[in-house]
Amino acid sequence: MLGLIISLIVIGLIAGAIARLVVPGKQNLSIPATIVIGIVGSFVGGFLGYLLFHKDAQNGFFQPSGxxxxxxxxxxxxxxxxxxxxxxRSRV
Structure with a gap:
């Protein structure tokens, strides 16, 4: 279980950091926010992968991806x- 949590954090950090490098403009996000974006992005990628390729149907369509x-x-x-x-934020 601890290995799963650590791997989610590491993959989330890598995916979030690469996403921040690819998307133009300045994002005012902290490192934990980058990790959360990467982790949520992993589940979004898994969902899109399921919708496009119909793989891993036994795990459902809310799953982490590569x-x-x-x-x-x-x-x-x-x-x-x-x-x-x-x-x-601009409304306040």
Whole structure:
């Protein structure tokens, strides 16, 4: 169980950092926020992989993905964060 948690954190950090490098512009995110974006992106990538390729049906369609799917999912989550997160902060 501890190995799973550590691997989720490491993959989340790598995927979140690569997503922040790929997406243009400055993102004011901390390291824990980058890790969370990477972890959520991993599940988004797993969901998209299931929808596109219909693999791993026994695990359901809410599952972690590999590093490539994690990066793609993290980019999607980061773009959504920038789009909708900045709008909510600008209203205050």
């Amino acid at each position: 590093i490539i799917g994690s990066i793609i999912g993290a980019i999607i989550v980061l773009l959504l964060w920038i789009r909708f997160g900045s709008r909510s």
